[in-house]
Amino acid sequence: MLQSDGTPIYLQIAEWIETEILKGNFQADEKVYSQYKLAEMFTINPATAAKGLNVLANENILYTKRGLGKFVTKEAxxxxxxxxxxxxxxxxxxxxxxxxxxxxxxxxxxxxxxxxxxxxxxxxxxxxxxx
Amino acid sequence: MSFAELGKAVRKQFFYKFKLFFGLFYSLVITQAIAIVFSFNGTGSISSGQIGQIHFYSADIVLVFTFGWAFISALQLTTKPFRDNEYLFVFNRLSSHLSNLLFLLALSFIGGLSAYLSGYLLKVAVYMFFDFQLIGTNDITSPAVVVAGIITIVLYIWMFASLGYMVGSLVQFQKVFAILIPSIIIGCLILVALSESEAIIRIGKFYFFESSFLLVFIKTTATVCLCFLISAVSTNHLEVRK
Amino acid sequence: MEVIHCENVTKLQGKAKALDQLSFSIKENTITGLIGRNGAGKTTLLKILGGLWRETSGEVKVLSRRPFNSLYVSENSIYIDDAFHFPSHLNLKEILREGERFYPNWNRTLAERLFDYFEFHPKQTHANLSKGKRSTFNMIIGLASRCKVTLYDEPTAGMDRAVRKEMYRVLLKDYLEYPRTIIISSHYLEELEDLLEDVLLLDNGKKVLHLPMDELKEFAVGLTGRSEVLLQWLRGKTILHQQNAGPNELYAVVKKEDISLPEAQRLGMTISPVSSSDVCVYITDRGQGGIDRVFR
Structure with missing residues (x-):
């Protein structure tokens, strides 16, 4: 699923989640996949997946519930x-x-x-x- | 590193070595079988006009062969192919030496026991294959003496094994020893043969003409400990799986 | 927490320095790729970390202990390479059983499932396996031992591509289930890079780079443009690699932080990403021009 065109993996992960949100597969206030789930899905290092999630959190597309994971914001x-x-x-x-x-x-x-x-x-x- | 940790590792390695070096038992059987065949000639004989000829049969040759086997087996343990197999799982140099020490003791025990029993095997074989009248020498022996005898044999074999182990370790430490040690041994043999060198004969007497069991025990175990100490010190910096 | 810490570690082999004043540290539960050319010191480093070899000078700490002669490190770390000498008269199942006896965290289920999946026969001996099969078996040992520190030295040598891919996935899945500190040296960086959190690049026994994989991927960019313009613009900057890309056209690889991309675009240059494995090759290049110098 991932491309090796030089785009950093964490950006590809972020983009993949964005697309899933656009498609409606993740609704507002719904939990998105954890870094471990993403790592398992794409066979990537969980730290890389976490970085992708953090990019989205910084852009207010996701928000963090402590100990629970990352959730989709209403404005996402x-x-x-x-x-x-x-x-x-x-x-x-x-x-x-x-x-x-x-x-x-x-x-x-x-x-x-x-x-x-x-x-x-x-x-x-x-x-x-x-x- | 705690003693419990060390003990655990030594125990694991000890049992692992049994599987690893099982081939040594085959070589023991072969060595002793050959020694028994040699023994058929007898270790000595007396001719007398009245009763014909008396042949002396004993397991001495078997013992000497077993000493040699123990020496060479132990030496093999220190060589690279053996070490590469040994240093696979959990180990350090100390645990490896200790488990080798114990393994060689177990090896000596089996070697000693079978050497002792081969004395009886020899008697049976001589009785069956030759037309001789057997005259027992020490038929009536108390179990305590038998046990002491076996332990003594085991201790001697263990001593030879640890000598071999020390020689092997020294060679691993410095290749020079590979030439040095055989030269010394051959030199000593020549000395004994030519001039009956006092010092060397005294060493032989020190070990082998000892009648007190306790002193035999002390002398052999002390030698074993010394050999292992030298081995441990000389190989403490040895790198493995080169 | 730091699991591996090296400070000014030097290893002499004869007179040559296999490792030269190497200092770095590795955090707990990370996967680090150890990259470098042949003879860069990767195997030496891994064998020292595994307690098999002894450092000549400097300080090595694995799990806060010096690995050489440490039972604790030996029990909690494993070094896997393709030259693993298993006893010839033990069959594969017996070797697995020994591994289980020695390593406290051994996962028998995982070992047996992988053993069956990769179609090993219990009665086979290690010496009779093909090179790829041997590597696969050794990697099963490394995975099943679940040691806190797992050191893989070219673990995929001889494996075909399909098995390599499966092994990477196994490695990752087992790491997710049971996190530990893994160092893996490999010549297949491009296949491996997604698994890695960090990369440690060695050259001639020295550390060249130690940084997160993501940063390595964005470490350099390739610029293609008219030779005079490009060379003029790059004056004073380090060119990691350059080659002709046509008449009067030049392809140059530079550090991303050294240049401004919008400016490059304005000057009409084509910007292309440089793969991490290429970056590693360019950085450890023996002087400018690489192999082409031989033909000059």
């Missing part, structure tokens, strides 16, 4: 969507723009391509995750 979904729009999507778009420049693709041409891709993936509402 909104935060994740906001973050992904601003970081991941922006980053991807930047890359597209860079590549378009290198290939001398004009703005209009790019827009056409984008719209076509949108249509092919089932319109604007297509919320399939990109992980």
């Amino acid at each position: 979904k909104a935060i994740i969507i906001h973050k992904r729009k601003n970081q991941k999507l922006k980053g991807l778009i930047n890359e597209i723009v860079m590549e378009a420049k290198r290939l001398h693709v004009r703005e209009e041409e790019l827009m056409v391509m984008l719209k076509k891709a949108m249509k092919e993936s089932g319109g604007q509402s297509g919320g399939s995750d990109s992980l």
Whole structure:
């Protein structure tokens, strides 16, 4: 499930939990997997998994109940969507723009391509995750 | 390190060694069988016109062979292939030496007992295979004497084993000993043969012409302890599984 | 709590220094990868920690005791390598039984399940096993002994990839169930890295790096760009590795903390991650250029 594209494992873990939250597999105020459960699932060191959980805790996506584990905050979904729009999507778009420049693709041409891709993936509402 | 810890480790290693070095018992059987065959010639004979010839049969040759076996077996224990097998699980140098000491004692006990019994085996064999009249020498012996005799044999074998162990350990400590010790032994033998060197014969008498059981016990165990002390000191820095 | 502590440890082998003033410490219940090239001192270090060899100078403490000649350390640690000499006349089941007698925390169920899973035959002897099978068996001993300190020296040598993957998973699952301090040396860092919490990188008997695995993964970045621009920009900075990436194009690996990524992007360079095993190779490179120097 994990990729070896150079993205640190703990970030991949964080992203995986985010996606699960977006999919609704972890609801607000529900407990997410412990570092040990995650370690077991992905065959990774539990310290790495803990680091991934802490990233999310720092971003207010998860909160800690002492001795019980990490739980999903009420705002989690909104935060994740906001973050992904601003970081991941922006980053991807930047890359597209860079590549378009290198290939001398004009703005209009790019827009056409984008719209076509949108249509092919089932319109604007297509919320399939990109992980 | 507590004594209980040490004792536990020594006990475990002791039983492990029985499984590990089981082959030594086979070599014991073979050694003593060969010695018995040699003994058929008798250790001496007297000719007399009136009663024909008297052959003396005894288990002395078996004993000498068993001493040699004990010496070589103990020496083997200190060599690398044996040590690599030994230093596998829980050990330190002290526990290893102590368990070897005990293991060699057990080995000597079995060797001594079978050497003693081989005396009877010899008598039976001579009676069966040769047309001789057997004249017993010490048929009526009290159990106490028999036990003391066996213990004495065991102690002597143990002493030879610990000598072998010490020689092996010294060789592990400094390879020079591998040349030095055989030269000394051969040199001594030559000395005895040529000039009947007083000192060496006195050493022999010190150990083997002792009639008091208690003194035999003290002399042999003291020698064993000394040998093990030297072995322990010389190999205390030995690294294993190189 | 520190389980392993080394201070200025030196080990002489003949006149060569197998370990050279090595200092580091390892926390309780962590998995540390011991990385380094052949002859970097990995085996020497592990054998000293396991009490098999003796340090020449410096202080070694395992479970607060000097390992050499310590029964306590011997009972609570195990050193596993592929040259484990088991007695030739004991069969595999008997060896397991001996392990159980010696190690207080031995887990028989685990040993037997793994024994069956990897299709060992009880009556086989160790000497008759293939290299990979032997490594597998030795690793079963290491896992089942459940020693507080477990030292694996190239434990996966000779195993095929499928078995290696399974073994990594077994190692991790058993560690989750029964945490302990594990050091594992391996040439397959990329396969192993997800399991590791920390990495200790040795070169020529010296410590080069000792840091969390995550930090090692982000330790360096690769930059590709026009040679003059790149070299100009990197002047005064340490280039860990460089090679030609086309006419007038250069690929250079630098420490991440030395440069600013947005600036690199602005200068039109392509930024790529550098795998941890590559980082280790570049850092311990014998001078610039590596093997290519031989052909110059």
